Amino acid sequence: MELTGSSYEGPTLNSRMEGEGEYTFPSETKYIGEMKDGMFHGGGVLHFPNGSKYEATWENGIATQGSFTFADGLLYQEKNWDYCDGNDRRFYTERCNGLRPAGESQLTDLHPPRVIPDGCYDCGDGFYDPETRIITSYDGTFLRNADDSEHEWIVRTCRVAEEPIPESFLEEVSCVSHMD
Template identity: 45%
Template sequence: MSQWSGSQYKGPTEKGWYQDQGRFTFPNGVVYEGNFDKGEFHGEGTLIYPNGGRYVAKWDRGKLLEGKYFFYDNLEFGAKAEDESTQANWDYCTIKDRRFYTEKLKGLRPDGLTLITNDIRGPKDIPEGTYDIGDGYYDPTKRAIFEYDGQFKREVESAQEQQWITEKSRYNPKVFEDDSFLDGNGDKIIKEMIKLNQNPDLKAARESGKAK
């Protein structure tokens, strides 16, 4: 299967199955390191993502039991598979404590050097009218996420994800010749494109290849 799919496995096998401690690399670059039982994630194992994040979890024959996600800078976010209470109660960058993780570790900067992202190097450059999502940017007019260098990553099909991005992420406003600007809330074109992209008839037409 690995030969056909582009994935790779390093570790012991038993009767053709991945067994015990091994390392499995998916075609998209995500790596699983941990225990296998008859080819399935079983016991303790970690998913390691290309952006530096990792998901440390416990598995039962391929089913997630519980786990914690660590961002590239070790900021922890965790929740059980069937309990979203941790997500709902996550208090990072909320009104009661607006500090970035870097500021929690190293303290606040003086006036004039205040961070507007968690990256001490400052925010990434993104095109006007797009949203910074941390490992790329979201273009609402194309309903897609791109790498910072402009390379396409994936489409955003979920209306819930689109809403979360536009409500929570940094927006690079459109600037006009008279130096006025338009933020995400007032951008009528973006609003119309989001509304259009959420139209189920358009989605069905795209999937059938009939959309123009």
């Protein structure tokens, strides 16, 4: 574990993880659950840094059945998945809480959306700077470099931060509306 940067808190048997424990990966993903002979074995939950989790039954380190819940509470369904399927484009929070009033569009699943630097893209687990091709977490921690395929996907599909509307433009629009 010292070589990989992982850590473990819990009981051991013959220097191997055994019983209820907590294993933390270098990525800060945590497994909390049962261990046997140094492997995940029995009931346990993987908690991801972004708030999502995977609850599963494990046998000798392999998940045999489980369920994935996104950070916002949406439970993934392998069959009959009807979220964001082209027919219903609402965010999960809109499905749970209803649509926002007219004029108060919801731009992301979070309302208000996270603030991201000008020219960067909101890609869910952080923001992406297309100039440096770096994805940074919302708290400022380096996450990863985007390869060509991820770059193309982010630029094509994600919300981009735009510079604020210039004050002079707002004054101009205000003058025009008073002339009507």
